[in-house]
Amino acid sequence: MSDTGVMAPIRERLGRRPAQFGGLYAGNARAVIERGFRVIRTQNWGVIATGFFEPVFYLLAMGMGMGALVGAVPGPDGQPISYAMYIAPALLATSAMNGAIYDSVNNVFFKLRYSKLYEGMLQTSLGPLDVALGEIFMALFRGLLYAIGFLAVITAMGLVTSWWALAMIPVALLIALGFASLGMAVTSFMKSFQQLDLVPVVLLPMFLLSATLFPITVYPEPLQWGIMALPLWHGVELMRQLSVGYFDGETLGHVAYFVVMSVIGITAASLRLRQLFLR
Amino acid sequence: MSVIEARGLTKKFGDFTAVDAISFEVAPGESFGLLGPNGAGKSTTMRMIGGTSLRTDGTLTVLGLDPETHGPEVRASLGVVPQQDSLDEELRARDNLIVYGRYFGLPMDYLKPKADELLEFAQLTEKANAKVSALSGGMKRRLTIARGLVNEPRILLLDEPTTGLDPQARHILWDRLFRLKEQGVTLVLTTHFMDEAEQLCDRLVVIDHGRIVAEGAPQALIRQYSTREVVEVRFGSARNAEMEGVLREMTDRIEVLPDRILLYDDAGEALLDEINRRGLNPLTSLVRRSSLEDVFLRLTGRSLID
Ligand SMILES: Nc1ncnc2c1ncn2[C@@H]1O[C@H](COP(=O)(O)OP(=O)(O)OP(=O)(O)O)[C@@H](O)[C@H]1O
Ligand SMILES: [Mg+2]
Numbered sequence: 378m379s380d381t382g383v384m385a386p387i388r389e390r391l392g393r394r395p396a397q398f399g400g401l402y403a404g405n406a407r408a409v410i411e412r413g414f415r416v417i418r419t420q421n422w423g424v425i426a427t428g429f430f431e432p433v434f435y436l437l438a439m440g441m442g443m444g445a446l447v448g449a450v451p452g453p454d455g456q457p458i459s460y461a462m463y464i465a466p467a468l469l470a471t472s473a474m475n476g477a478i479y480d481s482v483n484n485v486f487f488k489l490r491y492s493k494l495y496e497g498m499l500q501t502s503l504g505p506l507d508v509a510l511g512e513i514f515m516a517l518f519r520g521l522l523y524a525i526g527f528l529a530v531i532t533a534m535g536l537v538t539s540w541w542a543l544a545m546i547p548v549a550l551l552i553a554l555g556f557a558s559l560g561m562a563v564t565s566f567m568k569s570f571q572q573l574d575l576v577p578v579v580l581l582p583m584f585l586l587s588a589t590l591f592p593i594t595v596y597p598e599p600l601q602w603g604i605m606a607l608p609l610w611h612g613v614e615l616m617r618q619l620s621v622g623y624f625d626g627e628t629l630g631h632v633a634y635f636v637v638m639s640v641i642g643i644t645a646a647s648l649r650l651r652q653l654f655l656r
Numbered sequence: 657m658s659v660i661e662a663r664g665l666t667k668k669f670g671d672f673t674a675v676d677a678i679s680f681e682v683a684p685g686e687s688f689g690l691l692g693p694n695g696a697g698k699s700t701t702m703r704m705i706g707g708t709s710l711r712t713d714g715t716l717t718v719l720g721l722d723p724e725t726h727g728p729e730v731r732a733s734l735g736v737v738p739q740q741d742s743l744d745e746e747l748r749a750r751d752n753l754i755v756y757g758r759y760f761g762l763p764m765d766y767l768k769p770k771a772d773e774l775l776e777f778a779q780l781t782e783k784a785n786a787k788v789s790a791l792s793g794g795m796k797r798r799l800t801i802a803r804g805l806v807n808e809p810r811i812l813l814l815d816e817p818t819t820g821l822d823p824q825a826r827h828i829l830w831d832r833l834f835r836l837k838e839q840g841v842t843l844v845l846t847t848h849f850m851d852e853a854e855q856l857c858d859r860l861v862v863i864d865h866g867r868i869v870a871e872g873a874p875q876a877l878i879r880q881y882s883t884r885e886v887v888e889v890r891f892g893s894a895r896n897a898e899m900e901g902v903l904r905e906m907t908d909r910i911e912v913l914p915d916r917i918l919l920y921d922d923a924g925e926a927l928l929d930e931i932n933r934r935g936l937n938p939l940t941s942l943v944r945r946s947s948l949e950d951v952f953l954r955l956t957g958r959s960l961i962d
Contacts, residue, residue, distance in 0.1 A: 382808050384732050387761045391729040400707065403728035408758040415755060416746045497742035499708045501759035501807070502728040655710050 391502060401650055402506035409498065409511020413518070428519065429526045432472040436531070439590065440464055450592075453614075454623035462538075465531045466616035467589035469545060470552055472527065473520055474609055475580065477553035480516035481560030482576055485653075486567055495654055505654040509561060509646060516557050517550050524549035539622025548619060548632075552612045555635045558642025565649035583609050608638055657720075659684050659811055659842050660705060664714035667700050674700045676866035677714060687833075687843035689853045689860030691948070693956050697866040698846040699739050702815050705844070706736050718811070732760060735809030739816050739846075741800045743788045749799055750775060750784040757806045770806060777832065778802040779825070793820050801829060812836065814845035818852060830855060850948040864956045874948055881954045882946035883909075885924030889931065889938035890916045899936065906930060911953055920950070
């Protein structure tokens with residue numbers, strides 16, 4: 378039987394794909410991304426705007442409000458900076474984390490279990506890896522929009538003092554990639570909505586402790602070491618250094634932390650794809 | 657060569673065995689039915705064929721490939737209509753068809769006219785730009801069915817396709833399915849409507865508790881598992897039980913259902929005459945030919961319409 382019809386060239390292309398992908402990847406994450414943009418086009422912008430305003434409100438409340446009480450604090454290079462300048466980069470790092478986790482845990486779980494979106498996608502020639510890559514891309518794209526918006530706000534408020542601050546945008550994406558990939562791997566273990574409630578139980582203390590609102594030197598040394606093992610602390614420190622254009626030996630360490638975290642996250646998520654999507 | 661071949665196909669969820677070592681083959685162009693009561697394992701079997709549920713044991717090939725290791729390639733030839741609509745709630749009706757086609761890698765210049773053609777088939781042309789959430793249940797069902805045809809599949813998996821459809825929509829679908837069958841498309845369907853199974857299926861299997869309990873063409877199954885005719889009598893819920901004893905004497909096999917009693921006999925009219933002659937006075941009575949429903953009742957001990 379000769380293969381004719383509209384799917385013939387597609388079947389032929391899929392048939393030539395290397396076997397090591399084991400039916401997980403069709404090389405068509407593009408279609409998932411296309412769908413994401415179509416949704417953004419039809420969505421009301423209010424939904425998207427909320428993710429942007431959250432760190433701005435924090436900045437206004439804590440930076441302006443608390444800042445009036447706190448006064449100047451020492452910056453990364455030891456020079457005194459305003460409290461708003463101190464927390465603004467930390468808020469950007471935190472919002473990159475929160476957005477990535479929300480997209481890769483809550484959103485993925487909902488789309489798997491309730492909206493059946495992924496079920497629909499996987500009834501087609503897409504493989505689980507196409508879906509995962511497409512969704513991570515969309516999460517990073519949203520992160521990009523928020524990062525640009527927030528950077529514009531803090532620049533307008535005079536809270537950054539160096540051109541290096543532009544590098545906060547790709548760094549926000551790197552932070553998001555680390556958390557999103559790891560988040561997806563974690564989601565593959567989730568069975569119920571109750572388990573999702575554990576996520577803020579982990580993230581909130583990490584946010585409060587990771588030198589976001591005050592330096593970690595206030596803690597006893599053993600706790601400091603513990604905090605330095607957490608990813609958000611590296612993100613916060615890196616962002617803070619970029620905001621004033623000051624670097625030291627630790628800078629590359631922070632970057633390396635997220636590169637390693639992303640590699641581990643992507644590997645773990647890939648290994649868990651079957652458990653995540655094909656139950 | 658068969659287009660689908662399952663050997664000892666098994667699916668366990670934890671300790672629970674949903675599909676228990678079933679074996680079957682589906683020939684090219686055949687329309688093959690899976691019947692069985694709720695929870696029998698029909699949908700699970702369908703999902704394994706599409707490679708979206710991993711089997712626990714056994715072998716399965718679809719168009720000569722294992723759907724677990726060649727999912728995208730197998731599904732390129734598959735049209736899937738799942739039991740529960742999996743439409744994209746965030747997109748409009750027409751965009752659902754186009755985006756779904758893109759997942760297969762189909763080009764836009766094919767998809768645009770195809771989407772319009774499918775909308776017309778689903779009688780949703782007026783709703784092309786409606787959000788999915790604004791469609792009625794039956795409309796969503798029609799859109800799901802239309803979506804399953806976007807890649808011109810060689811094998812169509814239909815899991816209770818007509819549940820929720822009005823009679824007109826059901827006949828439009830049957831008509832389309834007949835035409836696809838003429839073009840050589842293989843149909844695999846589950847249904848709880850026995851008239852549908854008799855109309856559409858060349859051959860079917862009855863599944864119960866994850867096992868195949870019977871297999872054959874609809875007419876052959878009726879001949880094998882039921883009598884030529886059936887007498888249905890109603891005495892009202894109070895008297896049904898008390899009549900059971902008398903009626904059981906009169907023929908080889910009877911089934912007492914909550915609302916009626918079925919008597920299986922090759923000569924139905926004669927049996928009904930006898931019932932009336934004895935003055936048993938059923939409230940209503942009728943003689944009909946055996947159907948798949950009777951086969952189902954016999955094999956699973958359950959009425960199909962739960
Ligand atoms: N994801 C799952 N986790 C655990 N058990 C499951 C899962 N999916 C199905 N089951 C169980 O497997 C059995 C078969 O389910 P399946 O959906 O295949 O039945 P079905 O024959 O399609 O029934 P119906 O006619 O109601 O659609 C049921 O007992 C069901 O509870
Ligand atoms: Mg089912």
